[in-house]
Amino acid sequence: MMKKLYFLLLFLIPTxxxxxxxxxxxxxxxxxxxxxxxxxxxxxxxxxxxxEPRHHDAYIKRGEAxxxxxxxxxxxxxxxxxxxxxxTKANTYNLRGFAKYNLGDDEGAIExxxxxxxxxxxxxxxxxxxxFAYFNLEEMxxxxxxxxxxxxxxxxxxxxxxxxxxxxxxxxxYISAIDDYTKCLELNPRDPEGYNMRGVSYYSIGxxxxxLKDYDQAxxxxxxxxxxYENRASVKSIMEDYDGAIADFNKSLALYPDxxxxxxxxxxxxxxxxxxxxxxExxxxxxxxxEFNPIYYENRALAKADQEEYEExxxxxxxxxxxxxxxxxxxxxxxxxxxxxxxxxxxxxxxNMAKELGSDEVKADIKKNCK
Numbered sequence: 563m564m565k566k567l568y569f570l571l572l573f574l575i576p577t578x579x580x581x582x583x584x585x586x587x588x589x590x591x592x593x594x595x596x597x598x599x600x601x602x603x604x605x606x607x608x609x610x611x612x613x614e615p616r617h618h619d620a621y622i623k624r625g626e627a628x629x630x631x632x633x634x635x636x637x638x639x640x641x642x643x644x645x646x647x648x649x650t651k652a653n654t655y656n657l658r659g660f661a662k663y664n665l666g667d668d669e670g671a672i673e674x675x676x677x678x679x680x681x682x683x684x685x686x687x688x689x690x691x692x693x694f695a696y697f698n699l700e701e702m703x704x705x706x707x708x709x710x711x712x713x714x715x716x717x718x719x720x721x722x723x724x725x726x727x728x729x730x731x732x733x734x735x736y737i738s739a740i741d742d743y744t745k746c747l748e749l750n751p752r753d754p755e756g757y758n759m760r761g762v763s764y765y766s767i768g769x770x771x772x773x774l775k776d777y778d779q780a781x782x783x784x785x786x787x788x789x790x791y792e793n794r795a796s797v798k799s800i801m802e803d804y805d806g807a808i809a810d811f812n813k814s815l816a817l818y819p820d821x822x823x824x825x826x827x828x829x830x831x832x833x834x835x836x837x838x839x840x841x842x843e844x845x846x847x848x849x850x851x852x853e854f855n856p857i858y859y860e861n862r863a864l865a866k867a868d869q870e871e872y873e874e875x876x877x878x879x880x881x882x883x884x885x886x887x888x889x890x891x892x893x894x895x896x897x898x899x900x901x902x903x904x905x906x907x908x909x910x911x912x913x914n915m916a917k918e919l920g921s922d923e924v925k926a927d928i929k930k931n932c933k
Contacts, residue, residue, distance in 0.1 A: 584613045591623060600630035618647045622654065629661060637661040652682035660691050668695040686715035690722060697729065705729050720750035727759065736763045754784035758793060765797055773797045788818035792827070799831050807831045822851035826858050833865055841865045856885040860892055863899075872903050890919035894927075901931055 591606030607624035610617055625640030641658035644651070659674030675692035678685055693708030709726035716722060727742035743760035747753060761776030777794035784790060795810035811828040815821065829844030845862035852858065863878035879896035886892070897912030910932035916924040 584610055584617075587613075588617075588620060588623075591620075591627075595623060595627055595630075598630060600627045603627040604631065616647055618644050621647070622657070625657060625661070629657075629664075632664075634661045634665045650681065652678045652685050652688065654678075655681065656685060656688045656691060659688075659695075663691065663695055663698075668698045671695045684715055686712045686719075686722070689715065690725060693725060693729075697732075702729060702733055706733070718749060720746045720753060720756070723749070724753070724756060724759070727763075731759070731763050731766070734766075736766045739763045752783055754780045754787070754790070757783065758787075758790050761793060761797075765793075770797050770801055774801070786817060788814040788821065788824075791817070792821075792824055795831075796827065799827070799834075804831050804835050820851055822848040822855065822858065825851070826855075826861060829861060829865075833861070833868075838865045838869050842869075854885060856882040856889065856892070859885070860889075860895070864895065867895075867899050867902070872899055875899050876903075888919060890916040890921035890924070893919065894921055894924045897924075898927065906931065 587606050588610045591603045591610065594600075594603035594606060604624055604627040607620045607627060610620040611624070614620070621640045621644040625637040625644070628634075628636040628640060638658055638661045641654055641661065644654050645658070648654075655674045655678035659671040659678065662668075662674060663671035672692055672695050675688050675695065678688040679692070682688070689708045689712040693705045693712065696702075696705035696708060706726065706729045709722065709729055712722045713719070713726060723742045723746040727739045727746065730736070730739035730742060740760055740763045743756055743763065747756045747760070750756065757776045757780035761773040761780060764770070764773035764776060774794065774797050777790060777797065780790045781787075781794065791810040791814035795807040795814065798804075798807040798810060808828060808831055811824055811831070814824050815828075818824075825844045825848040829841040829848065832838075832844060833841040842862055842865050845858055845865065848855070848858040849862070859878040859882040863875045863882065866872075866875035866878060876896060876899055879892055879899065882889070882892045883896070893912045894916035897909045897916065900906075900909035900912060903909075910928070913924050913928050913932060917928060
């Protein structure tokens with residue numbers, strides 16, 4: 563009996579040692595995954611799988627490591643292998659769906675999220691992820707439902723309130739969006755995006771003072787984001803704090819110097835101050851960065867007209883119309899410039915074209931100038 567036991571131990575010891583080595587490699591992979599050392603984590607889990615080809619969790623974790631390396635196809639392959647071993651795990655479908663989502667396959671992602679929810683109707687993250695996919699497909703009501711369901715299942719997640727607030731703002735339900743952003747900030751009071759986006763909603767309902775306070779807080783928490791300065795500059799401009807607006811546009815451009823919209827908006831503020839030369843310089847820069855935006859030409863045309871540079875103004879209006887021939891305001895403004903030049907015939911043609919395109923504002927000028 564002792565002899566048999568002895569041989570049994572000799573047989574088991576190598577197996578036990580290998581299992582212990584595999585466990586140590588797997589645990590090291592988890593540590594690397596936590597540290598976001600994704601390449602090393604992938605190597606660790608690959609070693610585990612070479613020793614234990616049906617190690618379900620190692621496929622899941624290697625998939626996560628590959629996801630961290632933006633190898634979404636590789637991640638899907640690992641999740642497929644995990645599902646071949648055990649097809650009952652809801653979160654595996656959820657993870658595979660998220661990899662598909664990152665490849666732009668929203669419909670394929672939704673199929674996986676549906677499977678995840680069928681397996682576990684209380685998996686809040688699956689509803690959240692499906693909500694993002696529906697959002698990309700512009701199915702806002704479905705997205706709204708999923709984000710609401712996610713909150714119902716997890717009421718202490720700031721991100722889930724933030725997500726639903728974004729959808730509400732898209733649906734122009736700004737007051738309700740503000741409520742969700744506020745809840746988000748109660749749960750995570752140091753979230754700069756929560757303040758920034760709530761500021762956008764306040765701006766949308768015309769509560770500029772509240773928007774300004776939120777942008778102030780957003781910038782305090784995240785002073786390296788150009789968009790936040792741009793947003794605050796916009797509200798300062800509306801409040802006629804032109805110097806403050808320009809200062810914020812300057813900060814935005816210091817952080818991101820190739821944004822044509824910021825040059826254009828700074829030009830609009832300078833135009834409002836009567837600084838037409840400086841406004842034109844900003845419009846020039848905006849056009850240099852994006853020569854296909856009709857608004858930039860239209861704004862420069864307006865400044866050129868105020869400088870009595872009518873020919874250059876007309877040239878810019880022509881370019882704006884070439885880029886976007888359906889804008890009645892561009893015809894209207896070009897017609898007014900032509901009238902200033904004494905070209906009544908062509909000026910009235912433009913005013914009437916503006917009227918045909920739907921401008922009601924132009925009627926008084928037609929009555930005055932085009933008898």
